[in-house]
Amino acid sequence: MSVADEDEENPYLRDPPTDFAPVAELSEAEAERQVEQLRQAIREHDRRYYVENDPIIADRSYDALFARLRELEAAFDLDHPDSPTRSVSGEPIEEFDTVEHVAPMLSIDNSGEEADVREFDERVRREVGDVRYVCEPKFDGVSMEFVYEDGSLERAVTRGDGREGDDVTRNARTIGSVPQRLRGDHPDFLTVRGEVYMPKDDFQAHNRERIERGEEPFANPRNATAGTIRQLDPSIVAERPLAVFYFDVLDASDLEDSHRDELERFPEYGLRTNDRVEVVDDIESAIDYRNRLLEERDDLDYEIDGVVIKVDDREAREELGRTARHDRWAFAYKFPARAEVTTIADVAVQVGRTGRLTPVALLDPVDVGGVTVSRASLHNPEEIAEKNVNVGDTVRVQRAGDVIPYVEEVVEKTNEGHYELPDSCPICGSPVERDGPIAFCTGGLTCDAQLRRSIEYYASDDGLDIEGLGEQSVRQLVDAGLVASVADLYELDREALTDLEGWGETSAENLLAELETSREPPLPDFISALGIPLIGPTTARELAREFGTFEDVRQAAKNEPERLEDVDDVGETVAETIHEFFASEANAAAVDDVLAHVSPQEADTGVGGDELDGLTFVFTGSLEAMTRGDAQELVEAHGANATGSVSGNTNYLVAGESPGATKLEDAEANDVPILDEAAFRELLTDRGIDLE
Known part of the structure; x- marks a missing residue:
């Protein structure tokens, strides 16, 4: 079942409600269903957060779901060994070797409520007596295990599922704050836990560079860190501004008696610690520490989402022990989320x-x-x-x-x-010109950003759908000087491609085969692929249907732009935009260069049937028997409209594999019937449309 399908059944996947009905009001059956939905949702959120690094809900929403699951399991005796409450989240990704941790890297029990922090303190003192606490910032980065043998870095492993993780040693070695060898009188064997992060100032600078290069920026420093540490190419990691704070000993041949003593020894070994760590005598001081750090949060050059309160004495830690999910000697007092x-x-x-x-x-x-x-x-x-x-x-x-x-x-x-x-x-440094409220670079395709985006769009789903020409590969081709225009794609050869880093014989041959297939594209796809402002696939289909050949479209645009206004979806503004595109000498030369390699097919301009007259369809997801574009053309040829978004005027949403969640939600909100591919084909047959 896809995530989009689960969205219809599981309310806790996207924009989950966190105001729950009192437990006492639930029947056993209702509780069982909610528990199953929560487990399913939490597993998906765990996968997105720990494996995909692409969370779809905020941390505090996740915490509320987890707390509700734990509450229901306790109230209705619904504990289960496979429940997320019984195991640490996350799984190693496949590209790296999986390595078992020297010692478990467990989660930290947490809450944003002061009463829960005091309850933690009462339990600790009840079980082991008076203790001191070490208070530390709760870093919002990527937790990792660093193993040193005889003072040398042996391996670095991501947290993964807490028992085993991904061996990212090659990447870790490129981080400046990861010592390759320990200094001073270090233990023969030492395994430490650290948090890899991206400083906020460096994160903003890195995001600025990405945006100006035409790349998608990272959502936040943690995503930037997680995405970087799992890069297969260590040179990419080396270029990004990562840093590490070390904050715990997982195992050692010579253990200190207290956590404070361990942290004091870390700098002697060359392990970087955080300067905001404090040792306090009671929970009141720990709470004060948290409140002070909350006030200072925005002044720090690293992201934190709370503080961690740890029992200092190692013997007391051993006595307190651990659950399957977290150590019982530590608690995270979280901050409220920043809002707006x-x-x-x-x-x-x-x-x-x-x-x-x-x-x-x-x-x-x-x-x-x-x-x-x-x-x-x-x-x-x-x-x-x-x-x-x-x-x-x-x-x-x-x-x-x-x-x-x-x-x-x-x-x-x-x-x-x-x-x-x-x-x-x-x-590119070209002059910037203004057209009313809009500013434009005058560099045209001499500007790398415009060139790359033009090629990416030409090869995209809205263009000729050329697999293998994504953002990264297009950047490689442009930076290597192999492509300076769309037409240059058709001059690529196998030898030039295989000389590029990361390209092998198979990937080169696959791209060349895709390019060869694209030499005779359907006319609507080719018009759309040119990237004419305001012209997407729908308008491109209307232009193709009206004029039949690309040359007729171009001549009308250059010499009779008023004819364009006879086309559905083309008004005066759009017609003028098309005219300006084709009237440009630079664009004309670029299009001619492409046409030296590409022969767009003629389109059928004949009037189809009226079996679907008056109906409006929207398509989402991928269809098995035909492409989405073919399905749109089919219904339009029989009198229907095919639009890109669902509204109250839509008659049917046709949903293939992996449909868009937004379109499904809009269909439900507007009471629009949702058809799968089989139901869609049945509708066409019932209307007398021959699909053979």
Whole structure:
């Protein structure tokens, strides 16, 4: 079952409710169903967080689901050995060797409520008497095991499922704060636990570089860290600004009597510790420590989401023991999530495939509608001036549906005036021109950002669907000087491809075969692939149906742009945009170069039947018997409309494999019938449409 299918049945996967009915109001059957849904959802959230590094809910929402599951299992005696409450989350990914940990790397029991912290203290003192606590920041990074034998780094392993993880030693060796050899009078054998993270300032700088290169930025420092440490190429890891804090001994040939003593020895060995660690005598001081760190949180150059309170004495730790999931001698007192108001750390300028410059605010990560975000659109220079937004200002951020968040207003001014877009393109240095509220790079395809995005779009699902030409491979081809235009794709050869890092004979042959297949594309796909502003697959199909050949489309666009307005979905603005595209000498030359290699097929301009007259279809997911584009053309040929989004005017949503969750939700909200592929084909047959 896909995640989208599960969304319909399981309310705890996306935007989960956290206001639960009292346990006493549930029947046993209701409790059993909720427990199963929670277990299923938590496992999926664990997989996304620990394996995919792509969480779909905020940490506090996850904590609420986990707490509810634990509450129900206890109240209805529904404990099970496979429950997430009985095991540590996460699984190693397949690309790395799996290694068993020297000692279990367990979770830390946690809460954001002071009463739970006091309850932890009462239990500890009841079982082992008076203790001192070591208080540490709870880092929001990637926890790892570092094993040293005779002072040399033997291996570095991700936490994984707590019992075994991924051997990422080659990557860890590239991190500056990971010593290859220990210093001083170190134990012969030492295994320490550390947190790999990306400093906030470096994270913002790295994200700015990614945006300006046309790459997707990371959502937050933890995602950036997790994505980096699992790179297969250590040289990529070396280029990214990772750091490590070491905070615990998992095992050693010579153990200290207390945690404080261990931490004091770490710097002697060359192991970096955090300077905010404090030893306190009672829980009141630990709570004060947490509240002070909460106030100082935004001033730190690393992300923390709470503090960890640990029993200092090792003998007392052993006596307290552990559960299957967590050590009983430690507790995390979590911070409340940041909500909506945050600071603009920097502004990056993104260059689109049409040359449009889009300013993007890089934010200190903030929780907005249950999602942690670290960037927000500033739209255009006029809006920046109107809102008087500048770097360093405190702003309120909002989200509209699933789109990128935007800056709603300035809450507190730090710098005078507003941010000004540069006069030259940040990628190619060409002059920037203004067209009303919009700014454009004048470099055209001489601008690497526009070139890369044009090629990516040409090969995308909305273009010619050329497998093997994604963001990373296109960047390689452009940076290597093998491709300086779309037409250059068809000049590639096997030898040049296999000389690139990461390319083998098979991947080179597969791409060349894909390119060969694309030489005679359907006309609608080719029109869409050119990346004409405002022209997507739907309008491209209408143009193809109206004119039949690419040359007829081009001639009408250049010489009779008013004819374009006879096409469905093409108004005066869109017609003028198409005219400007084809009237450009640079675009004309680029298109001619592509046509030297590609022969778009003629389209059927004949009028089809009217069996589906008056109906509107939306398609999502992949179909087995035909492509989604073919299905859209089929229904349109028989009188129906095919649109890209669900509304109250939609008659049917056809959902194939891996459908989009948003379209499914919109269909349910508008009472639109959802058809699988078999039901869709049955509908066509019932309407007298021959599918053979």
